Each structure stands twice: as C-alpha cells, then as structure tokens.
Amino acid sequence: MSRSADNMEWNASETIAQFSVGFSALDLSPAHYRLCSRALIDTVAVAVAGRAEQASRLALRYAEQQGGVPGATAWGADVLLSIEHAALYNGIAGHVLDYDDVTSPLRGHPSIALLPPLVALAEAQDKTGEALAVAFVVGFEVLCKLARCMVADHYAKGWHSTASVGTLGATVACARLLGLSAMETRHAVGLAVAQTAGTRANFGTMAKSFQAGNAGAAALRAVLLAQAGFTGAPDALGAPFGYMDLYANGEDPVATLTELGRAPLEMDTSGFEIKKYPLCYATHRAIDGVLDLKREHGIEMADVKGVEIIANNRALVPLIYPRPATGLEGKFSMHYAVVAALLDGRVSLASFQDDAVQRPAVQTRLAMVNAREDEGAQSPRWTVVRIFMNDGRVLEKRVTTLRGAANCPLTDAELIDKARDCFAFSAMAAHADGFVDAAMSLRDRKVRDIIATLGA
Known part of the structure; x- marks a missing residue:
C-alpha cells in the first residue's frame, strides 16, 4: 500500500x-x-x-x-x-x-x-x-x-x-x-x-x-x-x-x-x-526432513539416486550457491545442506570448514539435488523433501513446523547445549x-x- x-x-x-x-x-x-x-x-x-x-x-x-x-x-x-x-x-x-x-x-x-x-x-x-x-x-x-x-x-x-x-x-x-x-x-x-x-x-x-x-x-x-x-x-x-x-x-x-x-x-x-543448524535458515526445514527420513528408513548415501526439495514461494531466495566451493558458500546452499545431512547424518559447525565442503564425496553428489519453489503463497511456510532411492522407492516428508522457531522453541537445556x-x-x-x-x-x-x- x-x-x-x-x-x-x-x-x-x-x-x-x-x-x-x-x-x-x-x-x-x-x-x-x-x-x-x-x-x-x-x-x-x-x-x-x-x-x-x-x-x-x-x-x-x-x-x-x-x-x-x-x-x-x-x-x-x-x-x-x-x-x-x-x-x-x-x-x-x-x-x-x-x-x-x-x-x-x-x-x-x-x-x-x-x-x-x-x-x-x-x-x-x-x-x-x-x-x-x-x-x-x-x-x-x-x-x-x-x-x-x-x-x-x-x-x-x-x-x-x-x-x-x-x-x-x-x-x-x-x-x-x-x-x-x-x-x-x-x-x-x-x-x-x-x-x-x-x-x-x-x-x-x-x-x-x-x-x-x-x-x-x-x-x-x-x-x-x-x-x-x-x-x-x-x-x-x-x-x-x-x-x-x-x-x-x-x-x-x-x-x-x-x-x-x-x-x-x-x-x-x-x-x-x-x-539448530549453523547455516541459512532457509535450509532448516529441508535438513529436518532429510535427517528424519534418514533416521526412520536407515538411509545410506549409496542407496540414494536423487533428492527433490520443494518449498513455498520465495523460501529459497537466499540460497544462491548450488555448487559451493567454500564453507561460507556452503551456508547458502540447499544442495550442500542436503548432501551433508545424508552423507554425515548431521549438520554441525564442523560441516562448514572449507575442507568439509570440498570433499569429493560431497562435490560429486551436489548435482543429485534439485531445489525449487512452489508458485503459490509465501506463507504459511513449508518444505517437501522427496528422496528417490535406487530400488525405486520415493520417500517423502512435508515439514511445516520449524524446530527452534518461536512456536517450537529450543528448550533451555537445548539452548545451553548449543552454547556449550x-x-x-x-x-x-x-x-x-x-x-x-x-x-x-x-x-x-x-x-x-x-x-x-x-x-x-
């Protein structure tokens, strides 16, 4: 107006x-x-x-x-x-x-x-x-x-x-x-x-x-x-x-x-x-979804053919590095966030050292991730994670609640653990x-x- x-x-x-x-x-x-x-x-x-x-x-x-x-x-x-x-x-x-x-x-x-x-x-x-x-x-x-x-x-x-x-x-x-x-x-x-x-x-x-x-x-x-x-x-x-x-x-x-x-x-x-994770917030729903699916289905990287991330309109705007070469670039890469979560089972401070991003096991798999925005409304915010398995299965999770958000805050104990x-x-x-x-x-x-x- x-x-x-x-x-x-x-x-x-x-x-x-x-x-x-x-x-x-x-x-x-x-x-x-x-x-x-x-x-x-x-x-x-x-x-x-x-x-x-x-x-x-x-x-x-x-x-x-x-x-x-x-x-x-x-x-x-x-x-x-x-x-x-x-x-x-x-x-x-x-x-x-x-x-x-x-x-x-x-x-x-x-x-x-x-x-x-x-x-x-x-x-x-x-x-x-x-x-x-x-x-x-x-x-x-x-x-x-x-x-x-x-x-x-x-x-x-x-x-x-x-x-x-x-x-x-x-x-x-x-x-x-x-x-x-x-x-x-x-x-x-x-x-x-x-x-x-x-x-x-x-x-x-x-x-x-x-x-x-x-x-x-x-x-x-x-x-x-x-x-x-x-x-x-x-x-x-x-x-x-x-x-x-x-x-x-x-x-x-x-x-x-x-x-x-x-x-x-x-x-x-x-x-x-x-x-919860030390990178751009626009990746966090996807990371939660990937880690949940990995834990629920015992997924190993060798079993994965590809990953699709779909998010609400404008949700991916800050993520400008599909092929990051440094730790700083990796903080603004949905592709790296997904690969790191699948490969390592976690996304931590150590994930953003330059040598972590530059690992051949990471760089050769970045192309397997496809991230796109839905053309609908900007809110409420959501992310859909689809993991395509080599055996033909498609594992999917829709994430709406963001862990650490104001409506789902870290407990004091979780915050203290993060600080420590x-x-x-x-x-x-x-x-x-x-x-x-x-x-x-x-x-x-x-x-x-x-x-x-x-x-x-």
Whole structure:
C-alpha cells in the first residue's frame, strides 16, 4: 500500500521517537526478561564460536589498529576496544557462522543487529541488565514493525534486511539505553538512515557478516552524534525521498508504527527463532526432513539416486550457491545442506570448514539435488523433501513446523547445549556455564559483570 496524501503530515520518525522515550520497564514481564536472556546467550555463544574465522580475525586486527578509548569487550578475545569497534567486531564474529537467531517478520537476524551495540554501550556506561532488556525490546519492536510493512519486496529486491532494517532498530534501541530525548532520537534515526545499507549479493562472503557488524557500529555512531547535537532530517523515514520511498516501495508505515508498544509486543507475537543448524535458515526445514527420513528408513548415501526439495514461494531466495566451493558458500546452499545431512547424518559447525565442503564425496553428489519453489503463497511456510532411492522407492516428508522457531522453541537445556558446543568449538568450554548462569539472571546483574565471565 502506498502512502496517501492524508498521511503526508504524519511523522514516522517522531512516532518511533515518542515510543522509545515513553516505553516503560513496567511493560515487561518475567517472560520477556527470560527471552532477552536467551537471546543474549545465543548471540554471544555463536560469536565466541566464530572468533577463529578469518573474517573475525581480520576484523579484530582492524579494530585494534584503529585505537580509540577502550570501553567494551571483544567477546571471546578478552580485548577492550572502543565501543564502536567492539560492536563492529562482535557483530561480525556473531554473524559469520550464520548461526545467530532469526525473526520471521524481518526475514533476517534481529539480535546480531541489536545486541553488539547495546552490550558495548551498556558495558562502557555500566548499565544494568534491566536497562539493556528494556532497550532491546524497544529496538526489537521497531525493527519488526518496520519490517512488517515493507520487508517482503525489500528483501526480494536484494537488500540484506538484517543490516538495512536492523540498523534502524539498533539505533532506536541504543537511543533508549543512552536516554536520548525524543528530538535527539529523531535525529539519530536520520543519521541511521544516512548509513543504512547491505546487499544479498554479499551472501557467502565475509562482507555479509561485515554488514551485520556495521549495523551496530552505525547505530552507535548515530546516537552518539545525535547526543552531541548533530542533526538529521525531521522525518528521514517517512518523508518524500526518505527511507520508505528509496529502500521500500513507498508503503504506508502508519498502520504498523502506530501499534508500537501495544500489547501483545513483537517479543510475544514474533519472538526469536534460535537456530539448530549453523547455516541459512532457509535450509532448516529441508535438513529436518532429510535427517528424519534418514533416521526412520536407515538411509545410506549409496542407496540414494536423487533428492527433490520443494518449498513455498520465495523460501529459497537466499540460497544462491548450488555448487559451493567454500564453507561460507556452503551456508547458502540447499544442495550442500542436503548432501551433508545424508552423507554425515548431521549438520554441525564442523560441516562448514572449507575442507568439509570440498570433499569429493560431497562435490560429486551436489548435482543429485534439485531445489525449487512452489508458485503459490509465501506463507504459511513449508518444505517437501522427496528422496528417490535406487530400488525405486520415493520417500517423502512435508515439514511445516520449524524446530527452534518461536512456536517450537529450543528448550533451555537445548539452548545451553548449543552454547556449550559453541564455547567448546572455540576452546573456551571452561567459560560456558559461568556465562550462561550470569546471562540467565540478566535482570539482576550489571552488563559489565556478565561480560566479565568471558575473560581469559
């Protein structure tokens, strides 16, 4: 729906700013704090697991070379960086494995956009976990509401919504944590729009994780400049030639943004989808289906003639590597996901080492997988897996429920197991339980004390 003339005087940026300053900690329940704790555990754990990736090592070296006033921790590196560079590094390390959480309205990863800048700011300013949680909910609310009105075509066009929408949510979250006024928040939104970018062409490369990390760094830059008196457009979101005109298709955000903060919150209706597997979420239903069929029928790779994956319309858009040659490319390949699941009986962090993807046993079988989209509706989402056996049987499974999704979440025990695996993968197993325990009591802790549990 395009903006009508009746709405031209309505100010989207001001609406968001008023929501940010007016939202109260009294609006949060214990369940909301628990969700925030789970998001923090998952995000930091996958960043710790990603610290040895080349992109992370290069980002840390860059951040250390830039200097600045040390204020926040590089997770898993036990190094203090400037808050902007800590957000950049932690965002890169937390996204490079593509193992961080997702939310459906965004078609992307909310916590990696929100938490690296929020935690860096909270650590530097000795904020409480309660203050962090309130700001996180504010940012998540803005991010999801914006996405609801414009992200489908925006993402299909090629934008990386984790960055291109996430920067705006992160900016409002940081503005709330920093205590900016409505006017300062509006200027911060303008400064965020000035920096917002991110393209899906960079998927399968280091630049994808950079886009996520840069979202947090840009958000901090926007709020700190706004706090210092730097100004932006009165409504860089909704005005002519603003964000909605250029990044979206001129959709009218009134209906969604006027719902900001009204119960039920996006935390309740959208929630977080915590990944079971460390690759693009678009593959996960297929992996579940393949692993289920393999387990139910005792399938061995030598028995398989071919595999067909059929998914709902636009479900496979991010999967741009039918013949991946590297671990990063493998994270955006339905073909590799299926072959790895059949060949190894699992899809794990080790599946995305370059040598795992480059195995002849994998490369020679990629062509046996055919993946296509149905021409029908985009939702509800589903995937059909068909495995064609050499003996003529066709084994089929339709997967609708996504394990780890908001309506089928990982249990706390499963999340803790994932966190422990991430810490162990990065040779930091000794720190896992201390961090998890501290993060689970987020509301009653200082953020600085929680992050201190990651120390060497």
